[in-house]
Amino acid sequence: MTTDTGDTDVPRHFVGARLRGARFVGCDLSGAVVRGCDVDGAEIDSPWLLEGGSLLVNGVDVTAYVDAELDRRFPGRELRRATGPEGLREAWDALQRTWSATLARAAALPPGAIDRSVADEWSFAQTLRHLVMATDTWLRGAVLRVEQPFHPLGQPNGEYHSDGHDPTVFAPGVPAYDDVLAVRADRVALVTEHLATVTPEQLRETRPNPWAPQHDETVLSCLQTILEEEWEHHRYAVRDLDALTEPPRS
16 A cells, blocks of 8 residues: 655655665655665665664664674775865875775776676766766865866766756767876876865865855865765765676676
8 A cells, every 4th residue: 555645745654565676866865765675685875874864774873893894804994084284185195095996997898898887876987987076076166166176077967057067068078088097097196186285274264165155165175075975976986896806606
């Protein structure tokens, strides 16, 4: 039985409904309650899980466990909340060592694999393009205040409207992977150069949030956002590389 109000902002009740294999993408499921349900094989992937929230499984908040397990799987991830120049440099160095190994793994894939989507997610090349856009948003745009910060090969995340982010600056189609790697390397070098000279005083300066200009962010929080973006998308990339390289099922 299903009770459906027809209003996307009003809670819906599913009783005895068959939702096997359902896929929820970009949905607001905060406060959702699942009781007495078969959840074998269910998967939840939420980059916002650990931002002061909670996820209860049989009454147990599992957020701290998930965070610790991800740190174990991805050494160096635990440094992403560094608060000083030296800590940020250490965090960035650890991240780039991790990405270096992942890029080498991607380079060994068969031709065309880096442009293949897994489960309708971004391809490996698109993930790198999105990280170009993340750097352009939070460093070139927010911190350095470059008037037009975006490279055309950046991969947009969603729609852009009157907030100053113009979708026409982004190149359509599938660019050459070597071009993607070149722009990505340039943006990595830009972050490295900025962290090499940033001071504690500069980290305390404020900038308008690029997505909500009415709110201020510290330079530190902008740089931490880049680290968060890098680790989250590295996790996605590794997940999809695993899928691309697993042997075919007989």
